[in-house]
Amino acid sequence: MTRQYEPAQPHEPTFADDQAMLRRWRLILGRYAESELPTAQQDREIDQALGYLYDRQYTSRGHRHGTGTRPAKTGGGSQGSAPTAVSWLHATREFFPQSTFERMERDAITTYGMDDLLANPDTVESLPADPALAATLLRMRGKLNPETAQGLRILIRKVVEDILERLKPKFATSLTGSRQRFRRSFHASSKNLDWRKTIAVNLKNVDPNTGRMLIDDVRFVSRQRRQNLNWDVIVLVDQSGSMAQSLLHASVSAAIMSGLAGVNVSLLLFDTSIVDMTHLAHDPVEVLMTSQLGGGTDIARALAYAEQRVTQPSRTVIALISDFDEGGPVASLISTTRRLAESGVTMLGLAALEDNGTPWYNESVAGRLAGAGMDIAAMTPDRFAEWLGEVMA
Structure with a gap:
């Protein structure tokens, strides 16, 4: 016997449902809907916090702020004082969930030019160690006010220390320990x-x-620590505009390896030119603060430069961190890669990671590099440590 089901009856909106919907629309439309959708008392400060940030979208186009209501006939006002950037930050943290707060915080600094957040030491100390935020700020460093340089350095140091704490045990175990x-x-x-x-x-x-x-x-x-560990690791990092997140992790990885006995690290940053940062490999904060993100990509030139530093091919690893979006002749890149691989150099190619951790790279060029003798992978930094440990075993 087939059971018959009664169709679900439509839900009749209640007064509470209507109020919740009106509240959402009021917060979406902002102060200009005040005459038709008055703000509830508990939402007034939330509305002010949202307006303080997102009204900048309109003022940047030349619009003037309005109250959303007819002007009062008297000269006095009863509105609260306008928030400063610091008080806005504290209020926003209190009003919104953590994920929403971090999104607004990133928008404030990177989209709406609230550089005064970075100019205040207390504010910077309260910011989370967010690699995505750090990567975004590194990309736009040239557009920030000079007064924010110290705040940016503090934030970068916080992020670096957080990554160091997570990665250092992985590298130490993978590169200097055996079971x-x-x-x-x-x-x-x-x-x-x-x-x-x-x-x-x-x-x-x-x-x-x-x-x-x-x-x-x-x-x-x-x-048990390995005996007679003696490897040269040449880290080649693409510093084109899309590589900020990868550069952040690569500089920390190089710093960790430079502190391990028996591992000689060279750190080379490149776009269409090459910057040898080996003398700063132990200091990832300084590497990041002096790097110049942006420009084109000439991997072949960087790889040829690295080739000149190879003295013991069978105990040399070249780790190329790039999106493999070669700007020069690919044939030259493939030729150099094949020559290095045939000499006995271990070639590792790590695909670029976007801010959310998703790999992005030129699959065609990466495939040709793999055919020439370079191992290609897209992996997190902790997995990179394990990979290095495997090839240097």
Whole structure:
């Protein structure tokens, strides 16, 4: 027997639904809808915070601010004082969810020119260590007021320190540590648990009645530093305009590697010219503050320059970080890549990452580079550390 279902009855809007809809429209339309959709008292400060930022879209076109209501007949006013950038920032953090606040904060600095946020040390200290915001500011650094330079440096340092904290253990373990297995250890810890080996050696201890495994032999791994580690790592970073996020992570990765014994790091930034930043490789903040994002791309020239620095091909890694959007003759790039690969140099090509972490690169050029002997991948910086560890094992 087929069951019959009654169609759902349409929902009749309630008074609360109507009020919620009117509130949303009032916040969307702004103060100019005040005469028809008065602001509720609890939304007045939210409305002011939104207007303080997004009214700049109109004032930039020459429009004057209005109140949205007929002018009062008396000279006095009852409106609150206009917010400063700092008080606006604190109010916005209180009124909106974190994701919305961070979006408005980014719009304020990058779209609406509120450089005074970066000029205030207290404000900068309160900003999150957001790589996307840092990358955006690096791209537009030349357009910021000189007074904001110190604030930008503080923000960049916060982001760098946050990335360092996350990546340094990965690079240290991948490049200078090797695994040695043993049964028991006085230094056993959960992070060193070798769960695959533990399961394998205890399979015979399964209770036939319950199916549970009884663990009486726990295996761990220990870390032992590699001996005679001696590698040259040449990091080539494309500094065209789309590469800000990748440059940020590459400079931190180079700084970490420059502090590891037995790893000699060269850091080269390029567009159509080449800037040797090896002397600053230990200081990613200074690298980022002196880099010049923008311009064209000549990968072949940069790769040929790196070739001149190779002294021991079999123990040299060239890590090219780029969108592979070559501006010069691709044939020259392929020829240099093939020559380096045939000499024994390990060639790694890392695709550019957008601000949201999505890889973007010229697949045609990347495919030809792969055919010439360069390993191509799109990966996060922590995976890059593991990749380096694998090729330098």
